[in-house]
Amino acid sequence: MDSLSELIRLLAPSGTVDLRCRVAGVWSDFNAQAAPGHVPYHVILEGQIEITVGDARLRATAGDVLLFPHGAAHTLMGLQAGSRTVAPSRHFNGVVTEVTVPGAAAPLDILCGTFVLGSSADVLLRTLPEVLCIGTDDANRHGDASWLRGLIGMMHAEADRPRPGGAAIVADLSTALFTVLLRALIQRGGVSRGLIALMADARMTRVVEAVVRAPEQPWTVDSLAALCNVSRATLARRFAQLGGMTPLELVTTLRMERAARLLRQDGLSAAAVGEQCGYASQAAFGRVFAQHFGIAPGAYRRQHRVRRVAEA
Known part of the structure; x- marks a missing residue:
């Protein structure tokens, strides 16, 4: 068994997809500090988003996956101008909770979830930055773009059209996504310190x-x-x-x-x-x-x- 596979077995990750956010109006969402070993992630399916983590501010676009290795508190914001006039609606569709904000702006579509790691998470996470952004275009130079896009596409389809077994499929896909993201980080040398940097x-x-x-x-x-x-x-x-x-x-x-x-x-x-x-x-x-x-x-x-x- 290769070292990444053995490490994944050691970490025993499980993945959840909690929210599907479809936003066309003014919107922001604050995410509190997560519990130890919980790594929130956001998959940008369509549109652009701005993220603040402490004093840092960055933008992500369709195909990007955002990871928060230490579960840092952060705020997601749509880029639509104006003042909020319509409260978000929430509806559980059988697989994920859908959050919808109507409006006339270009749509923003996001899957939000959490990777839950075992007790050995610290060996992987302790020297990572507060937020990582992995883009499918970046991964393409190292051969993982098709895997990332494929997994994201399947998660998108299962969350969009609830069918029998959909919740279990989405959970398994999100767990696989964690492994593919780590492999992309190792192959592209996207982390300067920590176990991932040693493996790169x-x-x-x-x-x-x-x-x-x-x-x-x-x-x-x-x-x-x-x-x-x-x-x-x-x-x-x-x-x-x-x-x-x-x-x-x-x-x-x-x-x-x-x-x-x-x-x-x-x-x-x-x-x-x-x-x-x-x-x-x-x-x-x-x-x-x-x-x-x-x-x-x-x-x-x-x-x-x-x-x-x-x-x-």
Whole structure:
């Protein structure tokens, strides 16, 4: 399995499409700060839109996908002039909630949703900017435009004409969209820092791929540097510049996320989980796990079991 596929399996993303906004009049919509691990996104199907995030302001147009990696509060605004005279109408069509603002201006059509990531989201998100804009034209130079346009088109069709199974199809398509967007960012080098930046680097991606595939191995800085034929110092410097982390921090993070997943499955003892994650003793595993999650492995398992029962 390639490193991106393994990373997606680790992140366990799920996607939702919450709103379909059709706007031809004066309109703006404020989106509050999202919960940790929740990444709001907006797909611009038709027209143009202005977005404010803090003091930053940008515009997006048809075919663009906007991502908010840290769930930052933001405001969407149509570009129509005038004062608002008609309140938006809302209607659930069986798949998404449709928000309509009538008017005479050029139409604006948007799908709004959220990618929900697993507990390991921080390894991917922590050094990303507040907002990313991925355009299908940009992706075209790297071969992913057809995938992006195809997925967006299918999501558009399912949201536009509700049919049996439409809600499930839209949810699965939005989850696939997350993977395609990450691949586009990696291929075009669209992120300057973080795990995506490391995966976009021809040499550093060898280290990421090896650690993602087998975090339990007894990795050292020397063995990781040998994978990409660089010195220890060069490896450390490139990881700091691109990833904002050390190579062994990546190893520990991925080990801990594997451990958390195994503990949630309830099939192995804490000692066995630690062994599968590369720790020779239960004490060493428990100490690192508690430092990472703020809770001991046994307590983490019990906490998850209680939550699972409560949600059943």
